[in-house]
Amino acid sequence: MKTFRLLLFVVAVALTAVSCSEDEVAPEGKYETTYAKMSSDQLTLEFKTKADLQKYEMYMQIELKAGGDFYYYDDVDGWVKSGTWTQSGSKITVTEGNDSMVVTQDGNKLIYTETETDEDGTYNVEMHFTKM
Numbered sequence: 001m002k003t004f005r006l007l008l009f010v011v012a013v014a015l016t017a018v019s020c021s022e023d024e025v026a027p028e029g030k031y032e033t034t035y036a037k038m039s040s041d042q043l044t045l046e047f048k049t050k051a052d053l054q055k056y057e058m059y060m061q062i063e064l065k066a067g068g069d070f071y072y073y074d075d076v077d078g079w080v081k082s083g084t085w086t087q088s089g090s091k092i093t094v095t096e097g098n099d100s101m102v103v104t105q106d107g108n109k110l111i112y113t114e115t116e117t118d119e120d121g122t123y124n125v126e127m128h129f130t131k132m
Contacts, residue, residue: 070084
C-alpha cells in the first residue's frame, strides 16, 4: 500500500510539472497599447504613458476572440470586426484582407516589431499591447 501511495505521489508531481506554466496565458481577450517606440537613423521616440500614446495617436484597443476573429475599438462604432488571427506557439498572425502582421505573445502581452529600410534609412517600430 505504501508503494501504491508513493507511486500516486510521483505521478501527481510529474503531472504538475508538465502542466501549463504560470507564464502561459491564453491569447483570447482585449488588449490596449501600453508602449510604443519608433526609431530611425536620426531619431528615437518612446511613448510610455497612455496620455502620450493618445496624444500622438498611438493608443489603440484590439480584441482576439475565441474562434479566430480580430476586432479593434473605434470611438464612433465601438468594437469592429477587422480580420482574423491564428496562433503557432508564441507567434500570433493577424490578417486583415491581403495584409498580415505577426506579433509575439509574452505572457499577457503582445509585442509587435517591424523594421523597414529605404533610400532614406532604416525605420523601426515596436509596440506592446497588454491584456486589459
